[in-house]
Amino acid sequence: MKRKSDLKYNSYEKSDTIRRGRSVRVDRYTVAVRINHWIGAFCMILLAVTGLSLYWPPFFFITSLFGGGQVVRTIHPWIGVVMFISFFCLFFRMWRLNIWENSDLKWIFQIKDVLTGKEEKLPEIGKYNFGQKCIFWAMSLGLAVLVITGTMIWQAYFAGYFSIETQRYALVIHSVVAVCLIAVWIFHMYAVYWIRGSLGAMTRGKVSGGFAWRHHRKWYRAMLKAGKID
Amino acid sequence: MTISVNPPTTDPVPLQIGPDDYIRISAIAAVPEPFRRLEEVAKLIDVSKCIGCKACQSACTEWNELHPPVEENVGVYENPHDLLPDVFTLMRYTEWINPETENLEWLIRKDGCMHCAEPGCLMACPSPGAIVQYSNGVVDFIHDKCIGCGYCIKGCPFNIPRVSKVDHKAYKCTLCSDRIAVGQGPACAKACPTKAIVFGTKEEMKRHAATRIGDLKSRGYDKAGLYDPEGVGGTHVMYVLHHADQPHIYAGLPDKPEISPVVKTWKGISRYLGLGMIAGVIAATAAHALFIGSSRVRKRDETEARSALREADREA
Numbered sequence A: 001m002k003r004k005s006d007l008k009y010n011s012y013e014k015s016d017t018i019r020r021g022r023s024v025r026v027d028r029y030t031v032a033v034r035i036n037h038w039i040g041a042f043c044m045i046l047l048a049v050t051g052l053s054l055y056w057p058p059f060f061f062i063t064s065l066f067g068g069g070q071v072v073r074t075i076h077p078w079i080g081v082v083m084f085i086s087f088f089c090l091f092f093r094m095w096r097l098n099i100w101e102n103s104d105l106k107w108i109f110q111i112k113d114v115l116t117g118k119e120e121k122l123p124e125i126g127k128y129n130f131g132q133k134c135i136f137w138a139m140s141l142g143l144a145v146l147v148i149t150g151t152m153i154w155q156a157y158f159a160g161y162f163s164i165e166t167q168r169y170a171l172v173i174h175s176v177v178a179v180c181l182i183a184v185w186i187f188h189m190y191a192v193y194w195i196r197g198s199l200g201a202m203t204r205g206k207v208s209g210g211f212a213w214r215h216h217r218k219w220y221r222a223m224l225k226a227g228k229i230d
Numbered sequence B: 001m002t003i004s005v006n007p008p009t010t011d012p013v014p015l016q017i018g019p020d021d022y023i024r025i026s027a028i029a030a031v032p033e034p035f036r037r038l039e040e041v042a043k044l045i046d047v048s049k050c051i052g053c054k055a056c057q058s059a060c061t062e063w064n065e066l067h068p069p070v071e072e073n074v075g076v077y078e079n080p081h082d083l084l085p086d087v088f089t090l091m092r093y094t095e096w097i098n099p100e101t102e103n104l105e106w107l108i109r110k111d112g113c114m115h116c117a118e119p120g121c122l123m124a125c126p127s128p129g130a131i132v133q134y135s136n137g138v139v140d141f142i143h144d145k146c147i148g149c150g151y152c153i154k155g156c157p158f159n160i161p162r163v164s165k166v167d168h169k170a171y172k173c174t175l176c177s178d179r180i181a182v183g184q185g186p187a188c189a190k191a192c193p194t195k196a197i198v199f200g201t202k203e204e205m206k207r208h209a210a211t212r213i214g215d216l217k218s219r220g221y222d223k224a225g226l227y228d229p230e231g232v233g234g235t236h237v238m239y240v241l242h243h244a245d246q247p248h249i250y251a252g253l254p255d256k257p258e259i260s261p262v263v264k265t266w267k268g269i270s271r272y273l274g275l276g277m278i279a280g281v282i283a284a285t286a287a288h289a290l291f292i293g294s295s296r297v298r299k300r301d302e303t304e305a306r307s308a309l310r311e312a313d314r315e316a
Helices: A002-006 A031-055 A057-066 A069-098 A103-109 A111-116 A130-152 A164-194 A198-203 A209-215 A217-225 B055-063 B120-124 B151-155 B187-191 B202-218 B261-267 B269-291 B299-315
Strands: A017-019 A025-027 A206-208 B022-025 B041-046 B090-097 B104-111 B131-134 B139-141 B197-201 B225-227 B237-241
Touching: A017 A217, A025 A209, A031 A057, A031 A069, A031 A164, A031 A198, A057 A069, A069 A130, A103 A111, A103 A130, A130 A164, A164 A198, A164 B151, A164 B261, A164 B269, A198 A206, A206 A209, A209 A217, A209 B299, A217 B299, B041 B202, B055 B090, B055 B187, B120 B131, B120 B151, B120 B261, B187 B197, B197 B202, B202 B225, B202 B237, B261 B269
Parallel strands: B041 B237
Antiparallel strands: A017 A025, A025 A206, B022 B131, B041 B197, B090 B104, B131 B139, B225 B237
16 A cells, blocks of 8 residues: 555646557657757757857857857847747646655665666656756756846846846856756766667657656556556 | 049058067967067056046047947036947046045046956957957957957956947957057047147156156155056056045046956856866766666566556556
8 A cells, every 4th residue: 555655646747648559658748848848959959059159269160150159149148038938838847747755865875776777676766767857957947047147148138237247257157057057968868878768758759668667667657547548 | 534532641651560469369378479579558647637628538539430329418527428339438527525635636537448468358258359469568359250249348357348239349449559550649649638648658658657656746646656557467558646545536446456256267267167077977978878888678667567557457
């Protein structure tokens, strides 16, 4: 009966469904979420590249790909706005399943098993494991900081409303947080290579039953229990 | 038939300074040593001689073909209200009551680029070649290469550069580098009716300042002195101040200007930490890929998932 207590009613999303068939498939992400994810991904690439070109002079040559420094200076903040809106939608869809659970502590202590792929030794995991939650919150908080500091140094419109000293701090915080997010993002992309089968979740929105069983068993069981089967 | 136009009145003068004289170039770490070194120049502004007529402002506007906006009179002498993309120099007026003598002193300072020996704008600029420094000390903006990011504003310890809302490029005093290049002094110095603004080599200007300071001291201004702040390596626009012990009374002239440590951190250690962090993540993931590798879903996982589904169906 222990199982019942740790199966929270909100350990899956409304659209998550197990699909019967020759091989079991699980709907993990809706079309809207996937489109949003790829808008965000596309923005992230452009933002990272344009941002780095203004941060490190050795990367300034990248601005030529966009039509010059003036173009990069113009588009970077607007891409940021698009990314922020896109991520904002994802945030409200996902934050509930990304809050702390007590089993996350166990996951942290067994990080060695995580890294070496001995997942059978780990506690059963919901839709997102602790690593995914960390990426989610790092992106959420980081993006919020970037939007606020970015507004402060948006020369064309808003910089004039802030003191120069404030803008200096905004600039250094913006740069450092952006670099941290790029690091998180690189790791996020590596995880696609690392955890095979996750790319399908991003493209077709589905994972195999085995994938759900291996990596997110608590999520799978919750759907079974709730009869989210088609 | 040739169309008659005004013939040139003087022979063209070869330019005396040019790109060969750059000693600093923004966003380029290694600037080749120039084949010659020009003598350092300076503009000396003697605040005690200034009568606040704004002839310098007018001359600057005319020479640089600026079009400052017509503003409303709000009851102050500053006009326009601040430095602007179209206002490279501005007379600032302060009514200051000397606490020792209880006299009202009208302090008038010509504000504009100080042409720092260690320019914060140039340090902050991300666009290669958009800000340059000549070996004579002039710091100039090369507008073709300016991208309008406003980083120079953050780098400047004197709050001088302004980014235009029209063409999104930064503007400031050039020290009339185009006039200096043909052997003339800045327009403001030429226009000044009291010779409060003088231009020459930095050494000459220092000597001239010393005589002025001696004169001021003999007349009771015992704190008179030269404003050539060390925090930015000295400047190529200097002031003679009658109260050199407190520059801030002159409309907020910084007492000890220096490039903000925040800007230095941003341009310095933050980049190395950032680069290190990104390199670290790449190295860590590469190591993981190499030594541990990817995690694949096994057949047993699929079977177990299917049997769990069957079991759930049975229960239902």
